[in-house]
Amino acid sequence: MEKKYEAIVIGGGPAGVTAGIYLIRERIKTVILEKMLPGGTPLNTQRIENYPGFPEPLSGKELMDRFLAQAKNYGLEIREFQEVKKVKKDGNVFSIETEDETYETYSIIVATGTNPIKLGIPGEEEYIGRGVSYCATCDGPFFRDRVVAVIGGGDSAFEEALSLANLASRVYVVHRRDTFRAQKILQERASESGKIEFLLNKKPVEIKGDEYVKELVIEDTKIAQKVSVKVDGIFVYAGSRPDTSFLGDLVDRDDSGFIITDDNLSTKTEGVFAAGDVRKKPLRQISTAVGDGAIAAFGVQRYLLEKKIYLR
Numbered sequence: 679m680e681k682k683y684e685a686i687v688i689g690g691g692p693a694g695v696t697a698g699i700y701l702i703r704e705r706i707k708t709v710i711l712e713k714m715l716p717g718g719t720p721l722n723t724q725r726i727e728n729y730p731g732f733p734e735p736l737s738g739k740e741l742m743d744r745f746l747a748q749a750k751n752y753g754l755e756i757r758e759f760q761e762v763k764k765v766k767k768d769g770n771v772f773s774i775e776t777e778d779e780t781y782e783t784y785s786i787i788v789a790t791g792t793n794p795i796k797l798g799i800p801g802e803e804e805y806i807g808r809g810v811s812y813c814a815t816c817d818g819p820f821f822r823d824r825v826v827a828v829i830g831g832g833d834s835a836f837e838e839a840l841s842l843a844n845l846a847s848r849v850y851v852v853h854r855r856d857t858f859r860a861q862k863i864l865q866e867r868a869s870e871s872g873k874i875e876f877l878l879n880k881k882p883v884e885i886k887g888d889e890y891v892k893e894l895v896i897e898d899t900k901i902a903q904k905v906s907v908k909v910d911g912i913f914v915y916a917g918s919r920p921d922t923s924f925l926g927d928l929v930d931r932d933d934s935g936f937i938i939t940d941d942n943l944s945t946k947t948e949g950v951f952a953a954g955d956v957r958k959k960p961l962r963q964i965s966t967a968v969g970d971g972a973i974a975a976f977g978v979q980r981y982l983l984e985k986k987i988y989l990r
């Protein structure tokens with residue numbers, strides 16, 4: 679009985695922690711199951727400027743420490759290193775299996791975010807940890823006064839290119855088109871940085887080196903010509919995708935694997951909600967994850983009331 683909850687939130691990023699805060703304030707018996715340490719994707723970001731309420735930029739870690747301190751103030755239970763392997767439904771009870779525990783709950787909020795997409799080119803896997811990275815915040819300091827390439831043209835690529843420009847001697851932004859998805863303010867800053875050089879209409883095709891990365895081979899997407907660029911590090915920001923295989927067919931997904939929800943963030947299975955980057959939505963930001971967390975928690979609250987489920 680001790681592992682029976684009214685609500686279980688899977689994932690301890692901004693959406694999950696917000697949902698947890700809202701649920702615990704409604705006195706709903708809740709636990710967050712987090713596969714690593716709580717904080718989510720923002721932990722990989724050096725500088726957050728567009729989350730309202732913080733006029734001075736702050737790091738993702740600083741911001742998430744505040745989320746977590748607030749959750750702790752209300753006594754929210756967060757269980758770390760609990761990667762969910764399987765979710766099963768029996769009547770109106772869900773059982774959630776992790777490596778070493780089974781939890782029971784009447785409702786679930788899936789807030790597991792996304793994982794980086796790999797390029798899938800020769801040399802990428804081989805050089806992970808030896809020049810290839812998916813986290814500039816974690817690995818950037820190894821490239822002080824070195825030459826690095828950032829792959830991608832979205833917000834992540836630009837934010838991390840700007841942060842790497844404070845350390846590296848040169849930063850190439852390699853993008854397969856000649857227009858970017860990134861916010862205009864980030865594009866302006868990158869153009870003015872003096873350290874960032876754009877390699878446009880170029881797609882990465884191979885990573886070469888000896889013990890460590892030495893070269894990135896890129897191909898011009900217009901004239902199919904390959905050139906090799908000498909680099910010490912390659913930071914891949916080619917987007918991200920969710921992994922919700924642990925849910926089986928409890929949810930519907932779009933072609934990219936994002937969970938489809940209705941306006942209340944309910945999925946096709948009664949009692950299962952999704953919040954944050956994991957769901958199909960037009961904009962993935964901390965601010966929209968927070969909004970999702972609140973809406974999903976409200977959905978859970980109404981669902982439990984409707985089903986007259988009270989553990990205490």
Ligand code: NAP
Pocket residue numbers: 727728796797829830831832833834835837853854855858859881882915916917918961962963964
């Ligand atoms: P993204 O917006 O999906 O951008 C991925 C980039 O990688 C695109 O420019 C894409 O090119 C390129 N790309 C994809 N596959 C590639 C491949 N195989 N080879 C080369 N390039 C490839 O991903 P993201 O930048 O990680 O952002 C994800 C979400 O988080 C977005 O909604 C973003 O706005 C949000 N985000 C927000 C902030 C913020 O607000 N501060 C910070 C980070 C992320 P194409 O453009 O040609 O498709």
